[in-house]
Amino acid sequence: MSESLFSWFFVMNSKKLICLAALLLICGCGWIWYSVISPQNLLDQANELAQNHPRQALELVQEAMFRSVSDYPEAELLRVKILILSGRREESLGAFSLIEHPERLPAEKLLEIGKLAQESRNYFLSELAYQAAAKNPSHQVVALRALIQVLLFTRQEFKALTFVDQLIEVNSQDPLAWQIRGNIELNQRHLAEAERAFRECLKLTQNQDQEQSVRENLIQILIDRGNVREARKELDTYLEKFLRTAQVRLEEAYLLRLEGHPEQGLERIEQLCETDHPQRIKAVYLRGLLRLDLKNLEIAIGDFKTVIKQQPWHKEAHSKLAMAYRSLDQIDLAQIHAEISEELNQKAVRLLDLTSKLAEDPGQTSLRQEVIRLNQELGNFEEAKKYQ
Amino acid sequence: MNRSSRTSIKRFLVLREAFFFLFLVGCTPSAQDIPESVETSPADHRVEFQLMSDHAPRSSRQTDWFLDVTTKSGVNFTHQSGRKAGLFTMPEGFGAGVAVLDYDSDGKMDLLCLGGGTISPDGKFSGAPCGLFKNNGDFQFTDVTEQVGLNVPVDYSHGVAIGDIENDGDPDILITAFGQSRLFRNEEGTRFVDITEESGISLAGWHTACAFGDVNSDGLTDLYVAGYLQWSFEEDQVCKDPESGRRDVCMPGNFPDAQDHLFLNLGNGKFREATSDAGLLPGGKGLGVVLEDFDRDGSLDIYVANDVIRNYFYKGHGDGTFAETAVLGGLVGNEFGAPEGSMGVDAADVDGDGFSELFVTNYENEDNSLYRNEGRGLFNHQTVAFGLSGLVRPYVGFGTLFLDADLNNLPDLIIGNGHITYHNRQSDFQQPSMLYKNENGKRFGNVSDQAGAWFSVPRVVRGMARADFDNDGAIDLVISEWEGPISVLKNQHKANSWIGFTLQGSASSRDAIGARVQIFPLPRFHERTLRSGGSYLSSSDPRLLFSALQKQSEPVDVRVEWPSGQIELYSEMPPNQYHRLVEGLGRPILDTP
Secondary structure (H helix, E strand, O other): HHHHHHHHHHHHOOHHHHHHHHHHHHHHHHHHHHHHHHHHHHHHHHHOOOOOHHHHHHHHHHHHHHHOOOHHHHHHHHHHHHHHHOOOOHHHHHHHHHHHOOHHHOOHHHHHHHHHHHHHHHHHHHHHHHHHHHOOOOHHHHHHHHHHHHHHOOOHHHHHHHHHHHHHHOOOOHHHHHHHHHHHHHOOOOOHHHHHHHHHHHHHOOOOHHHHHHHHHHHHHHHHHOOOHHHHHHHHHHHHHHHOOHHHHHHHHHHHHHHHOHOOOHHHHHHHOOOOOOOOHHHHHHHHHHHHHOHHHHHHHHHHHHHHHHHOOOOOHHHHHHHHHHHOOOOOHHHHHHHHHHHHHHHHHHHHHHHHHHHHOOOOOHHHHHHHHHHHOOHHHHHHHHHO | OOHHHHHHHHHHHHHHHHOOOHHHHHHOHHHOOOOOOOOOHHHHHHHHHHOOOOOOOOOOOOOOOEEEHHHHHOOOOOOOOHHHHHOOHHHHOOOOEEEEEOOOOOOOEEEEEEEEEEEEOOOOEEEEEEEEEEEOOEEEEEEEOOOOOOOOOEEEEEEEEEEOOOOOOOOOEEEEEEOEEEEEEOOOEEEEEEHHHHHHHOOOOOOEEEEEEEOOOOOEEEEEEEEEEOOOOOOOOOOOOOOOEEEEOOOOHHOOOOEEEEEEEEEEOEEEEOHHHHOOOOOEEEEEEEEEEOOOOOOEEEEEEEOOOOOEEEEEOOOOEEEOOHHHHHHOOOOOOOOOOEEEEEEEEEOOOOOOOOEEOOOOOOOOOEEEEOOOOOEEEOOOOOOOOOOOOOOOOEEEEEOOOOOOOOOHHHHHHHOOOOOOHHHHHOOEEEEEEEEEOOOOEOHHHHHHHHHHEOEEEEEEEEEEOOOOOOEEEEEEEEEEEEEEEEEEOOOOOEEEEEEEOOOOOOOOOOOOOEEHHHHHHHHOEOOOOOEEOOOOOOOOOEOEEEEEOOOOEEEEOOOOOEEEEEEEEEEOOOEEEEEOEEOOOOOOO
């Protein structure tokens, strides 16, 4: 075989040699094109450079798009990624919108875009990316969960509910979906629906932590709905399985108050009031309420003062402090705190009004500033941050 | 065009679209964007049937506290809301009240029902006539509306107050409305005449709760009227449930408040508006009003239950002026001083300390509020302590009454519920009414399951009034429902020893609102106060009733503190009947017993 090749090489004429050389050149060029300057290769290189050299990466992507013979959605998606990493929010959103059918792109990459956008607080883009990813059946659950998280963070709870329902439709036996639904309904004070969702979750969950968290919420809902008897039943069930958390101690004390046993309520939270637990201020406030119920006015005043020192915006504590001072005939002090409470209440009402107006016209900067200021004055710092 | 320039134009367009999309997502149409034509869909009309599901009441028991006697009573009257027009207007959800009065002074309490009204497809409101039912005794009533001249057109009616504006002994009627409120003079118990124009009571707009009482101590009964909203069909908004997108009635917060009014009686059926001189706060979204001398300083005070905004407490000075003291008084709203959606209101001395407590019904997810009166105009929110927290939170409370239903001399409590929005995911439109028993003046216990078959059915209750229709010493009930019939409920308890009084002022106004009555020997809760207004858009039997007398068949002595300041003793009053106590005919006394 090798002999014949060798002899063929020597016997071929110069024309043939030229042909061969040309062939080799074409192959070489092809190889170089494929491995160095093909759109896919440019994209690979751009991807590597994206993190540290976004400008060059972007040039490579644009080059790849220029070299591609048709639309190149993968390149457009990479461009979106680079724009996010470069902090060019509007352009990244625009670039994503350029992709005609993002749902046809690999779901992993869409999830990556969603995550990056979320991290860079480009929530609308993140929402679009997760929505596209959610159309891929194999990644639907992950994408929907991520999407719901974004929607909840951006306070689009109604919209989130739609996707929670989709999540439940995909798998009605998913306790997490029911838990999320319950949490959303609870945030919106849809107590009946929240209760229903949490009860579904409890039927399905095998996870102890999840069960504990859901049962805690359920107790809170039943108390808030005024269903004292059911709340007691639920609390007893909880205590058979779990130890009292600080939250449950608070709920139990509040339940005892509703049942007409303020002394026992006090016993439940005394210890919590003396710790540096994050729930301590709530406990001190509740202790004040219980002491007020028991007509221990002076020490109740001490509790409300402690709360107000930590949280001067605590309108309920001001109101109760006013009541306590009033009962002790210290009318001037009562008047001061009643007026503070009233002022804070008016601010809260105004905040509600402005928040709904801002939702109608998010571009109003002065309105936004006012909403931020009121949120800060009322101690809603997380809310204020969201508007910032 | 080369490729790069095409790309840049495409990018510009995409960016522009992206921003536009962002704008769209963040915006909902404002009221100005909404066309005036009203959106109705077949689905909206279908809901009407779902709203009013048929529930069969349980069968009556002998041990029930109340028995529904409507069918046999001859009271056949149904409220109209105008909902069928499918326009989702604000006034259509608020229902109308009922009033109990002895219009012909025959000693038997008659019944006045308000009809509400209808709404045409182009948004024109028309009032439905009211109905006056004469009490023939033994729970038999005759419709005398036409006979007494009350079959006249009125505007879309809501509230009613009864008061003797000329001190002639004949109770007159004020009917508030969306539109023009009307004052009817009772002419010797035979006829009612519309004297709105000559009376000086000019009340166009939207007015709801109202009550009569002498607030400037001149011996003439004055008038307080609550305004609700500044709303008109032309300036209505289209409101939708944000979740389902279905159209529904709007929330009151979407519209500006309407002003409350005070009219001072000049005599001879003439009134003068004194709203600004009286020191009333601007605005208000009032749905409940009650007049009483809450701080026992000899002057009538006024409590106004406002929807969405905080409630008002006007401490009277006795000269027609007031100081609003709800904030320091602890009467603004919930336990923590926040405003609520308040609707109905009533007052009674729940704990027997001589001071009347206030009770206010509220919107769903809010507790109703029981304010314990600590004297000096200071109240303490005691809903939790009295066991009234919770159970009614899923419901929207309207009419409410304190009444000694079980005849143990302690005021029990009844609460009527029913939603206002049509498509509520949280709770049904029709809701159960509740009855609470006063447990020794310390707590209330839910006895709704013993209340009677009527209570076993969820309804859309609005107005409510108490009356002893058969003069047997047991308080009966009359209840109005939204787009529903008037119900007459007979109290099934048998009164063994009781005594009742009609008060007739002389130096005081004839109605004697604010008078206090004590009986001797003293059973617990031996004192009653005559108040005006209360419940929701309704007016109750003006007589004062004592049950469970200490010595069953022996006469009692009665002490009356008249609003004029006069204190008189009326001796040897036989039990188990009603008596008329006339100011100036008792034996004057100076000291309290």
